[in-house]
Amino acid sequence: MTVLQAALLVLVALGGSAVVLVRDPLRQAIVAGIFGLLLALLFFAFQAPDVALSQIVVGSVALPLMIVLTLAKLARLRGSDE
Amino acid sequence: MRTRKVLFLPAAAVFGFLFVWGLSGLPAFGDYRGPYGIVLAQVAVSERHATEVVGATTFDYRGFDTMGEEYILFAAVLGLVILLRQLREEREDEEEQQSDYDQRLEASDTLRVLGIGLVGPLILLGIYVVAHGHVTPGGGFQGGVILAAALMVVYLAGRYLAMKRVRPVPLVELAESGGAAGFVLVGVGGMIAGSAFLYNFLPLGEPGTLLSAGMIPLLNISVGLEVTAAFVLLISEFLDQQFVKGRDET
Numbered sequence: 001m002t003v004l005q006a007a008l009l010v011l012v013a014l015g016g017s018a019v020v021l022v023r024d025p026l027r028q029a030i031v032a033g034i035f036g037l038l039l040a041l042l043f044f045a046f047q048a049p050d051v052a053l054s055q056i057v058v059g060s061v062a063l064p065l066m067i068v069l070t071l072a073k074l075a076r077l078r079g080s081d082e
Numbered sequence: 083m084r085t086r087k088v089l090f091l092p093a094a095a096v097f098g099f100l101f102v103w104g105l106s107g108l109p110a111f112g113d114y115r116g117p118y119g120i121v122l123a124q125v126a127v128s129e130r131h132a133t134e135v136v137g138a139t140t141f142d143y144r145g146f147d148t149m150g151e152e153y154i155l156f157a158a159v160l161g162l163v164i165l166l167r168q169l170r171e172e173r174e175d176e177e178e179q180q181s182d183y184d185q186r187l188e189a190s191d192t193l194r195v196l197g198i199g200l201v202g203p204l205i206l207l208g209i210y211v212v213a214h215g216h217v218t219p220g221g222g223f224q225g226g227v228i229l230a231a232a233l234m235v236v237y238l239a240g241r242y243l244a245m246k247r248v249r250p251v252p253l254v255e256l257a258e259s260g261g262a263a264g265f266v267l268v269g270v271g272g273m274i275a276g277s278a279f280l281y282n283f284l285p286l287g288e289p290g291t292l293l294s295a296g297m298i299p300l301l302n303i304s305v306g307l308e309v310t311a312a313f314v315l316l317i318s319e320f321l322d323q324q325f326v327k328g329r330d331e332t
Contacts, residue, residue, distance in 0.1 A: 001112075026302050050224065057228055057231045066317070066320055069321065069323070
C-alpha cells in the first residue's frame with residue numbers, strides 16, 4: 001500500500017464520520033459532497049478510474065444537489081404552514 | 083439511557099471481536115485470488131480489440147449484467163417520475179414561476195460566468211468519455227452523468243427557465259427509452275447474426291482506435307443516452323417541485 005492510498009483511506013474514514021457528526025442537514029449535504037470527492041480520489045488511487053469518474057459526478061454533484069433541493073422544498077412547505 | 087448502554091456495550095464487544103477476527107482472515111493487501119480478472123486482462127485486447135478491459139468486461143463478457151443494471155436505473159427513474167408527477171398540481175404559468183424564481187434564487191455574477199464557461203467543456207468531456215469507453219477508462223455511465231451534470235450547471239448559473247428550454251421533456255423521455263431499447267436491440271443483433279444474445283457481431287477494427295471493439299461503442303452510446311436522460315429527468319423532476327405548489331398550499 002502506498003502512502004497516498006493509506007492517507008486517502010484515513011481521510012475517507014474521517015470524512016465519513018464527519019458526515020454523521022454534522023447535525024444540520026444543509027451542512028451535512030455539503031460535507032457529504034466533499035466526502036464523495038474524497039471517495040472518488042480513493043477509487044482513483046486504488047486504480048479504479050472507471051468508478052472514480054462516475055463517483056465524482058454522482059457523489060459530489062448529484063447527491064448533494066438532490067438533498068439540498070429536498071431541504072428547500074421542505075423549508076417552503078413548513079413556511080407556508082405558519 | 084442506561085438500558086441503551088447495557089444493550090449497546092455487549093453487542094459492540096461481540097461485533098468488535100467478530101470484526102477483528104474476520105479482518106485477520108482476509109487475504110493480504112493486493113493479493114488477488116480470482117482467476118477471471120487475470121484471464122480477462124490477458125485475452126480482452128486480442129479477443130475483442132478493446133484496450134479498456136473494464137469496458138470489455140461490462141459491455142461484452144458480462145454485457146447481460148450491465149443490461150440489468152441499465153434497467154434498474156430506468157425503473158428507478160420511472161418510479162420517481164410517476165410519484166412526483168402525481169404529487170404536484172399542474173401549474174404551467176411560466177410568468178408566475180419566473181417572478182417567483184427571480185425573487186428567491188438569483189445567482190451571483192461570479193457563479194453565472196463560471197457556469198456559462200463550464201457548460202461547453204462539460205458537454206465535450208461527456209461526449210468524449212462516452213465515445214472512448216472501449217479505449218480508455220470511462221464509458222456510457224460515466225459520460226452520461228457528466229453530460230447530465232452540464233445541465234445542472236445551467237441551473238446553477240441561475241437560469242431555471244433557460245434550463246427548461248434546453249431539456250424538452252418529451253425528447254428526454256424519448257432519449258431515455260431509446261437508450262434502454264438500443265442496448266437490447268444491439269443484443270438482438272447478435273442473435274440475428276446467428277449466435278447468442280449480446281454476441282459481439284460487428285467488425286472488431288484496430289485496437290486502440292475510436293472505431294474498434296465491435297458492438298461495445300454502440301452499447302456505450304445507448305447507455306450514455308439512457309443515463310443522461312435518466313439523470314436529467316431525475317434532476318428536473320426535483321427542480322420542478324421547487325416551483326410547483328403542493329396540494330396543501332393551494
